[in-house]
Amino acid sequence: MNVAHPSPVASTVSRERIRFGILLLPNFTLTAFSGFVDMLRLSADDSDFSKPVRCAWSVVGKTLAPVRASCGIQITPWETFDEAEPFDYVVVVGGLLHSGPQADDETLAFIRRAANEGATIVGICTGVFTLMRAGVLDGHRVCVSWFHYWDFIERFPQANADMLVADRLFVIDRRRISCSGGRASIDVAAAILLRHFDHATVQKALRILLVGEMQKGNAPQPHPPGLEPATHPKIKRAILLMEQHVGRALPLEELACKLDLSPRQLERLFKAQTGKTPQTFAKHVRLRTAAWLLTSSDRTVADIASSCGFSDASHLGREFRKQYGMPPVAFRDQRTGSASDDKESEEYISASGAIS
Numbered sequence: 001m002n003v004a005h006p007s008p009v010a011s012t013v014s015r016e017r018i019r020f021g022i023l024l025l026p027n028f029t030l031t032a033f034s035g036f037v038d039m040l041r042l043s044a045d046d047s048d049f050s051k052p053v054r055c056a057w058s059v060v061g062k063t064l065a066p067v068r069a070s071c072g073i074q075i076t077p078w079e080t081f082d083e084a085e086p087f088d089y090v091v092v093v094g095g096l097l098h099s100g101p102q103a104d105d106e107t108l109a110f111i112r113r114a115a116n117e118g119a120t121i122v123g124i125c126t127g128v129f130t131l132m133r134a135g136v137l138d139g140h141r142v143c144v145s146w147f148h149y150w151d152f153i154e155r156f157p158q159a160n161a162d163m164l165v166a167d168r169l170f171v172i173d174r175r176r177i178s179c180s181g182g183r184a185s186i187d188v189a190a191a192i193l194l195r196h197f198d199h200a201t202v203q204k205a206l207r208i209l210l211v212g213e214m215q216k217g218n219a220p221q222p223h224p225p226g227l228e229p230a231t232h233p234k235i236k237r238a239i240l241l242m243e244q245h246v247g248r249a250l251p252l253e254e255l256a257c258k259l260d261l262s263p264r265q266l267e268r269l270f271k272a273q274t275g276k277t278p279q280t281f282a283k284h285v286r287l288r289t290a291a292w293l294l295t296s297s298d299r300t301v302a303d304i305a306s307s308c309g310f311s312d313a314s315h316l317g318r319e320f321r322k323q324y325g326m327p328p329v330a331f332r333d334q335r336t337g338s339a340s341d342d343k344e345s346e347e348y349i350s351a352s353g354a355i356s
Contacts, residue, residue: 017044018055018196021087021114024077025103025130027096030069032125032185035209036091039189042205043197054197060084062106070095081110089192090114094126094181097151108134115175124188125181132156136176143171143178146240161248167240169219190214234259235273238266242278242285247309249282287323290316294332301328 020040024033037057045051061067061077068074090111111134115121123131128144129152131137142164144152149166152159165171170179170188179188186209193202206214219233238259241250250258255278256266270278290308293299299307305316313328320328 017052018089019085019087020055020057021060021084021090021119022057023060023090023092023107023110023127024067024069024075025092025094025107025127026067026100027070028067028093029095029125029181030071030073031183032095032179032181033069033075033093035183035185036093036124036189038209039186039193039202039205042208043193043201054201055193058084058087060110062104062110068100070099081106086117087114087119089120089122091122091124092127092130093124093185094129097126097129097148103130103133111136118175120175120177120192122177122179122188122192124179124185128152128178129155131176131178132159137178140173140176141165141171141178142176143168143180145180146243149244161245164244166244167237169215184215186211187215187219191216232269232273234261234266235270238270238278239281239285242282243289246286246289247307249279249286249309252278283319284323286310287319290320290328291324291331294328295335304328 022033022037040055040057041050044054044056046053058079059075059077060079060081062081064077064080066074066076092111108130111121111131115134115136121131121136123129123142125145126148128137128142129148132142132152132155140163142152142159144164144166146166149164152164165178166180168180169184170177170191172191177188177192179185186206190202190206191214193205202214206212238255241255241258252263252266256263259266261269266278270276270281274281276284286308290304290310293304293307294301297304300313301316302313305311305313308316310316310319317327320326320331324331326334
């Protein structure tokens, strides 16, 4: 499948248009790409002709060889890096992390060149991993999906908790924009377009896509494992923050401040929604993460204890026995014996982290 080029009328349109260069990485997520580019298409014209009047977009690549999405559909770039004129925005769309090649040196160089020329760089889904490799995120906050948070920490150990944001849909930090992916690509596209166009223009595009109102960047990401969909947004964000800071338990006062609540308000709301205090739930999050690491890695118990905010292996062992009824080593041995055991372990860990 190839994406059609814009109408030839594009050559006669004013250069005042906002120019977007879209870079698709191998095994990119089709939803992230299509949601973003459809917001551009529907906001670019007053009528329903999808002409690039207000903004223009181009799919760029190292070569014109098709790029395969994670679902198998292939998109052919419209122009190469060398052919493309400077862009106002360069949007890097990622997808699968553990399958196929990563961005090559020419791609990283193109991103760095665009950043040096003053373009705003946008990372969607795992596109932020490539931006990090390109070295264009220094001093900026970065939004990652809660699902890929630990992958990011593993690949970029220099990243710290203050830099990473895994509890929001997207983050706009000066000329760097990062988005958790999926449906949020529509929301971040809308936020970008509102920088340049009136609200009615952007709202029209959202309604055509049957989205309604856009989600703001500080809206929480969809609930992680163990959360009911109806959970209060403040509590969703609180638990995402707990997972993001699993190596350092956030004091109640600091957690409440991040949520614009008083500690007393947070405790009342948390107890009403989960039946647990924030401190108790945070400990369960840390134990659930430790259980996952035991079954998905060969890291030592002492290393896992340190990563999950326990003082040492003995501390983790005591708390782990209370939660799972066995020491960490026995849990690992029992749960990693076969593929079926692995599946059972995932279900067990997910259930153990569920809200009671």
